[in-house]
Amino acid sequence: MTATRSAQALRLGTRRSKLAMAQSGMVADQVARVTGRPVELVEITTYGDTSREALAQIGGTGVFVSALREALLAGEIDFAVHSLKDLPTAAPKGLLLAAVPVREDPRDALVARDGLTFAGLPEGARVGTGSPRRMAQLNAWARALGRRIETVPIRGNVDTRIGYVTSGELDAVVLAAAGLSRLGRLDVVTEYLATDEVLPAPGQGALAVECAAGDAGLAALLGELDDPVTRAAVTAERSLLAALEAGCSAPVGALAEPGVPGDGDDESVTELRLRGVVGTTDGSELVQMSATGTLSASLDEAAALGRWLAEDMLAKGASGLMGERAR
Numbered sequence: 297m298t299a300t301r302s303a304q305a306l307r308l309g310t311r312r313s314k315l316a317m318a319q320s321g322m323v324a325d326q327v328a329r330v331t332g333r334p335v336e337l338v339e340i341t342t343y344g345d346t347s348r349e350a351l352a353q354i355g356g357t358g359v360f361v362s363a364l365r366e367a368l369l370a371g372e373i374d375f376a377v378h379s380l381k382d383l384p385t386a387a388p389k390g391l392l393l394a395a396v397p398v399r400e401d402p403r404d405a406l407v408a409r410d411g412l413t414f415a416g417l418p419e420g421a422r423v424g425t426g427s428p429r430r431m432a433q434l435n436a437w438a439r440a441l442g443r444r445i446e447t448v449p450i451r452g453n454v455d456t457r458i459g460y461v462t463s464g465e466l467d468a469v470v471l472a473a474a475g476l477s478r479l480g481r482l483d484v485v486t487e488y489l490a491t492d493e494v495l496p497a498p499g500q501g502a503l504a505v506e507c508a509a510g511d512a513g514l515a516a517l518l519g520e521l522d523d524p525v526t527r528a529a530v531t532a533e534r535s536l537l538a539a540l541e542a543g544c545s546a547p548v549g550a551l552a553e554p555g556v557p558g559d560g561d562d563e564s565v566t567e568l569r570l571r572g573v574v575g576t577t578d579g580s581e582l583v584q585m586s587a588t589g590t591l592s593a594s595l596d597e598a599a600a601l602g603r604w605l606a607e608d609m610l611a612k613g614a615s616g617l618m619g620e621r622a623r
């Protein structure tokens with residue numbers, strides 16, 4: 297690399313939404329620090345940003361992602377940052393997942409009126425979410441508490457969703473804690489939903505840093521941001537999703553976490569525990585299972601763990617619960 301080239305700015309393609317800008321800004325700072333090169337943000341408009349249809353209806357998987365990927369392949373930008381949970385599981389031709397930085401809190405968060413928790417919501421409470429995964433688990437949880445809630449499909453950015461509660465239109469909405477955190481809006485959270493009740497979307501809380509496969513030098517630089525434990529965890533979660541043959545709008549939750557084997561006498565973290573859930577959106581039926589594998593540098597092992605759990609879940613009838621949306 298020549299001196300002139302090393303001073304050239306790296307172009308980071310980003311969506312214009314507040315959340316995307318916040319995420320891209322954070323990664324831009326990190327990349328500038330590790331590479332010593334300035335990073336310039338390039339705004340790209342995606343179909344998911346302009347369409348007013350419900351996300352699940354326009355096909356869910358990848359609508360936020362494709363415009364950024366086209367810009368990468370066209371050489372208009374050098375790298376892009378995606379919410380990992382919005383990435384289709386199929387590996388894209390010509391692109392590389394250069395880094396998966398340390399994950400934020402993967403949990404979903406409840407934003408309710410009057411500081412209410414989920415268990416404190418009244419009978420018939422109106423809870424905003426368009427996500428079949430959240431609907432299935434929230435309805436199942438409500439049933440276990442001996443009550444009903446009404447899930448109301450909502451769209452729009454994080455501020456719009458919070459607005460449904462502040463305006464009194466809805467009793468609560470459910471959002472990813474990570475998104476609220478990146479926007480500096482954790483103040484509105486009234487409960488972090490326990491993963492025993494609500495498993496997040498595969499990859500939730502993690503970011504994906506993508507670049508063109510041909511640019512090995514850049515990929516190596518961006519690779520400095522990679523967190524191997526987060527990468528192993530999201531690899532297992534996405535492998536489960538892929539093996540269930542479900543898209544990102546399917547009612548599938550998954551979370552992989554590192555752990556200490558046995559009674560915990562040995563302090564070293566060597567296990568990866570993967571939990572998965574699939575259910576009907578009314579919450580009347582859920583298949584919830586877990587599997588534990590070895591946490592190793594080999595992503596093949598993490599991927600195998602996901603496939604293994606998927607087989608168990610399919611044997612317990614998971615595919616019958618995913619309905620028409622499963623692809």
Ligand SMILES: NCc1[nH]cc(CCC(=O)O)c1CC(=O)O
Pocket residue numbers: 379380381382470471472473474475499500501502503
């Ligand atoms: N589906 C949209 C989306 N994609 C990523 C996030 C939040 C950030 C993350 O999960 O990393 C959100 C908003 C939400 O679900 O509340």
